[in-house]
Amino acid sequence: MTRRVTVRTQSISLRLDMRVLGLLGALGVATLLALTLSVGRGDFPIAPLEVLSTLTGAGDEATRFVVLELRLPRALTAVLTGIALGIAGAIFQDLARNPLVSPDIIGISAGASFAAVSLIVLGDTSGVISVPLAALGGAIAAGVALYLLAWRGGVQGYRLVLVGIGVAALLHAGIDYVFTRGQIFQVAEAYVWLVGSLNARGWEHVWPLAGALAVLLPLALALGRQLEVLQLGDDVARALGIGVERARLALLAVAVVLTGIAVSAAGPIAFVAFIAPHIARRICGTVSPSGVLPVAAATGALLVLSADLIGRLAFAPNGVPVGIVTAIIAAPYFLLLLRRANLLGATG
Amino acid sequence: MTEPLLQTAAVTLAYDERVVVHELDLVIPQGMVTAVVGANGCGKSTLLRALARLMRPRGGSVLLDGASIATLPSREIAKRLGILPQSPLAPDGLAVEDLVGRGRYPHQTLFRHWSAEDEAAVESALAATGTSELRARPLDELSGGQRQRAWIAMTLAQETEILLLDEPTTFLDLTHQIEVLDLLDDLVDAHGRTVVMVLHDLNQACRYADHIVAMRDGRIHAAGAPGDVVDAALVQDVFGLQARVIDDPVTGTPLCLPTGRRADATNRRRARSTGPDPRPSGAEADRQA
Numbered sequence: 001m002t003r004r005v006t007v008r009t010q011s012i013s014l015r016l017d018m019r020v021l022g023l024l025g026a027l028g029v030a031t032l033l034a035l036t037l038s039v040g041r042g043d044f045p046i047a048p049l050e051v052l053s054t055l056t057g058a059g060d061e062a063t064r065f066v067v068l069e070l071r072l073p074r075a076l077t078a079v080l081t082g083i084a085l086g087i088a089g090a091i092f093q094d095l096a097r098n099p100l101v102s103p104d105i106i107g108i109s110a111g112a113s114f115a116a117v118s119l120i121v122l123g124d125t126s127g128v129i130s131v132p133l134a135a136l137g138g139a140i141a142a143g144v145a146l147y148l149l150a151w152r153g154g155v156q157g158y159r160l161v162l163v164g165i166g167v168a169a170l171l172h173a174g175i176d177y178v179f180t181r182g183q184i185f186q187v188a189e190a191y192v193w194l195v196g197s198l199n200a201r202g203w204e205h206v207w208p209l210a211g212a213l214a215v216l217l218p219l220a221l222a223l224g225r226q227l228e229v230l231q232l233g234d235d236v237a238r239a240l241g242i243g244v245e246r247a248r249l250a251l252l253a254v255a256v257v258l259t260g261i262a263v264s265a266a267g268p269i270a271f272v273a274f275i276a277p278h279i280a281r282r283i284c285g286t287v288s289p290s291g292v293l294p295v296a297a298a299t300g301a302l303l304v305l306s307a308d309l310i311g312r313l314a315f316a317p318n319g320v321p322v323g324i325v326t327a328i329i330a331a332p333y334f335l336l337l338l339r340r341a342n343l344l345g346a347t348g
Numbered sequence: 349m350t351e352p353l354l355q356t357a358a359v360t361l362a363y364d365e366r367v368v369v370h371e372l373d374l375v376i377p378q379g380m381v382t383a384v385v386g387a388n389g390c391g392k393s394t395l396l397r398a399l400a401r402l403m404r405p406r407g408g409s410v411l412l413d414g415a416s417i418a419t420l421p422s423r424e425i426a427k428r429l430g431i432l433p434q435s436p437l438a439p440d441g442l443a444v445e446d447l448v449g450r451g452r453y454p455h456q457t458l459f460r461h462w463s464a465e466d467e468a469a470v471e472s473a474l475a476a477t478g479t480s481e482l483r484a485r486p487l488d489e490l491s492g493g494q495r496q497r498a499w500i501a502m503t504l505a506q507e508t509e510i511l512l513l514d515e516p517t518t519f520l521d522l523t524h525q526i527e528v529l530d531l532l533d534d535l536v537d538a539h540g541r542t543v544v545m546v547l548h549d550l551n552q553a554c555r556y557a558d559h560i561v562a563m564r565d566g567r568i569h570a571a572g573a574p575g576d577v578v579d580a581a582l583v584q585d586v587f588g589l590q591a592r593v594i595d596d597p598v599t600g601t602p603l604c605l606p607t608g609r610r611a612d613a614t615n616r617r618r619a620r621s622t623g624p625d626p627r628p629s630g631a632e633a634d635r636q637a
Contacts, residue, residue: 006462006467008462008463008464011459011460012459012460013459013460013461013462013463013464013466014459014461014462015461015462094439097437097439222458225453225456225458225461228450228453229450229453231437231438231439231442232436232437232438232447232450233433233436233437233438235397235402235431235433235436236431236432236433236436236437236502238401238402238422239400239402239426239429239430239431239433239503240426240450240451240453240454240506241422241423241424241425241426241427241453241454242422242453243422281441286441286443286446287439287440287441287442288442288446
């Protein structure tokens with residue numbers, strides 16, 4: 001087909017999907033525009049050109065402070081969080097063989113939330129263990145528990161979903177319990193965190209995210225080739241020479257840590273991990289992870305960044321947390337998806 | 349003597365405590381079609397899974413060129429031995445061409461995954477199965493026969509000398525059944541591949557197999573050329589079915605005609621109808637139907 005281009009040299013041979021490359025380009029440009037807009041708009045408006053010149057080193061003291069210390073790290077946190085959530089969601093949905101799965105549903109985000117909320121309400125946030133670190137640890141602990149509980153001579157997709165829903169229910173009950181034990185101001189703080197917010201995110205949030213993604217992103221894309229074969233079922237995957245359980249464990253681990261770093265930076269932003277892979281599959285016209293994973297990442301980035309922008313501007317001056325905006329965006333899409341499924345059910 | 353390409357040595361297969369195949373010795377003839385037949389639950393699909401190392405034997409081993417497949421690296425086996433399970437899974441919306449391309453996985457590396465050989469193998473697999481013009485179509489929109497041919501193309505693209513298939517004709521209508529079997533026949537003829545398949549239909553097995561393995565209760569009851577092993581006694585022993593076995597007027601291979609009780613019933617009814625018209629009236633017949 002004409003939409004694919006083959007690249008071959010002595011040591012590499014790749015087939016590139018032009019549509020995927022085009023989409024990545026378009027989403028990248030859109031994200032850069034949203035980034036410029038996001039950095040420029042607010043209580044202290046800065047023209048887009050001035051934003052760009054400030055980024056390249058010009059500008060006065062005040063502008064530099066607003067751009068480089070306040071708005072740019074916040075916007076970058078949004079972008080990186082979106083990338084992590086988009087890829088994690090795509091991996092979870094393929095592993096579970098279920099398009100309705102996301103880290104929110106199978107308890108990974110709940111693990112992060114439980115740990116973070118416990119620390120905010122019951123613990124000492126000024127101690128060695130910070131809230132982001134607690135959230136990351138909670139996500140990983142939930143992932144490990146999920147894997148061990150679902151394991152029965154291997155982890156089947158449906159067990160992952162059922163056990164995951166149980167783990168999530170338990171953790172949500174735990175969060176509710178913690179709330180009943182806390183002081184009202186601590187609970188309020190925990191609640192804001194729980195909605196998913198990018199307020200006051202600085203470089204201390206950007207760097208760990210960027211570092212983790214620098215490792216996890218190539219890893220996820222490389223494992224995408226095994227995910228592609230796993231889509232054909234365990235027997236065929238084994239027949240094609242894949243160590244099925246090892247591949248699944250590696251993919252699960254990558255998706256859990258991606259979720260963990262995203263939630264630890266911005267709280268459990270709702271629906272992004274669920275919806276970004278859906279949009280990616282739709283616009284890619286393929287279900288191959290080699291195309292879906294990168295496009296889901298780019299979609300997630302644009303989604304979180306624009307949701308934060310909308311939350312800041314449309315609800316000025318106080319703004320609403322990004323998690324509420326993503327929920328407002330996602331709800332109609334979810335209904336649309338359901339309607340399509342119903343239509344398909346009715347006709348065939 | 350050289351080692352046989354694929355054989356089992358006293359292989360015992362079990363699910364938990366239930367032993368399904370007992371110390372079975374089997375040599376698969378190279379460059380031929382072998383059909384494994386037997387009643388439901390006789391262990392034929394389990395045997396096929398073990399041949400493809402989808403299942404670990406409880407005892408004994410499966411040998412590829414004399415080496416136990418348990419000791420060989422998965423990827424090396426995947427280059428030599430392909431299997432198509434009975435009802436494989438694919439995500440909705442997967443295009444035929446992408447499915448077939450995945451058959452190349454064992455030949456690829458991270459940065460080498462569309463070499464000239466990959467492309468040629470996919471093209472010839474599509475051509476051999478007549479699915480070239482379906483390449484861009486999503487698998488879930490195809491007919492059962494087209495889908496099965498696409499899956500066979502995937503295993504062909506793997507370019508293995510041995511091809512294992514678990515009931516490749518089940519769920520297909522008659523035309524597509526013959527189409528698939530003819531295709532497998534061509535593969536053996538044109539490329540010298542070794543095909544092992546589990547078949548439900550004894551007559552199809554007699555027609556298309558060079559070698560028949562008849563299993564009963566996890567053991568080989570008889571094995572050999574269809575003309576040598578398939579007779580009324582075998583059908584009785586293996587399937588518990590009374591049958592006459594005649595020469596297939598098309599191919600000369602054995603053709604099994606189950607006796608059943610139908611002949612008696614026909615005779616009874618014929619005897620009745622020659623009497624003072626005992627047949628029900630048209631309206632009654634409709635009601636009874």
